[in-house]
Amino acid sequence: MNVKKLGNVSRRNAIKFGAGVVGAGTLAVGVGLQPGNEGKAIAAKYPTTPDETIKALLDGNRRFVQRKRTNPHQDAAWLAEVAKTQKPFASILSCADSRVPSEIIFDQGFGDLFVCRVAGNIATPEEIGSLEFGTAVLGSKVIMVMGHERCGAVAATIKGSSVPGQIGSLLEAIKPAVAKSEGQPGDRLENACKANVLVQIEKLKSSPVLAQLIKENKLKIVGGYYDLDTARVSLVS
Structure with a gap:
């Protein structure tokens, strides 16, 4: 940027x-x-509405799960095109976990996704500012907050262990989700991971920049949950 x-x-x-x-x-x-007009040729290759964008992401994940990846936008010609400018069609706020690479999971290429990664997929001020830029300026039509199975940051928050350095700031941001998921039936960690996605979505929606785009039907913020065992992304609501 x-x-x-x-x-x-x-x-x-x-x-x-x-x-x-x-x-x-x-x-x-x-x-x-x-x-300006820069990037119009790139944007023309992408979905034009938030709903179409969500479908494109899930279709790409389906290809990945079925081992039918098309590996789009990874040739030399496209690389040269996006070197000039970028118009990512979707933004992803995901965990920094090394097993959750968004471009691979959604079968996308260079310039397709505007990705912010942080342990626990939390919406810090810096992440929110980045996503405001990715949507309001670069034109992403969807922000997906993507949690994942067996998230270590969420598990550490549940345990409540003492942690060194700045790791504690991550856990503090996840605590509301752990509290929100208390008493729910099923797996405690999975429930907390999904609740954390929803908590971070609400933080994003408190941004006046993002809220205005949502009001104008130019943006949707959705939740996703990545299954480490199957590689499938499901929507969280």
Whole structure:
């Protein structure tokens, strides 16, 4: 992401300014980018609505599960095209777990997905700001918050063990989901992982930038759950 200085505004302050306003045009100006015709040829190859985008993601995952991957957008010509600009059709907030690579799971290629990864797939201010950029400026039509089976960050939160360094900040962000899932029937860890997806979705929806895009039917925020054993992504609601 190229963020130029806006007058005397630093990169950091420019991003803060962009995150506090509503509207793709205003946000683009706030981070030093102007919406234009660049990327139209790329965008034309992608789904045009949030519902079509969700279907494209799930269709790609189905190909992956069935071992029928098409490995799109990975040749030299496409790589040269997206080197000029990017228009990712979907954004993914996923766990940093090494077994959950979004482009592979959804059978996508270069420039297709705007991916933010952090342990426990939590919506920190930095992740929210990144996703605001990915949607309002770059044009992603869906944000999928994707948790996964046997998430170590969620398991550690349930155990309540003492942890070193900054790991505790991750667990603090997951605690509301653990509390929300208490007493539910079934597997405790799976319930907490899915509850965590929903908690992080609500955090994202509190963003005025994302809320405005949702109101204008330009964006949907959905939850996903990745099964490590089957490689299948199911929607969480």
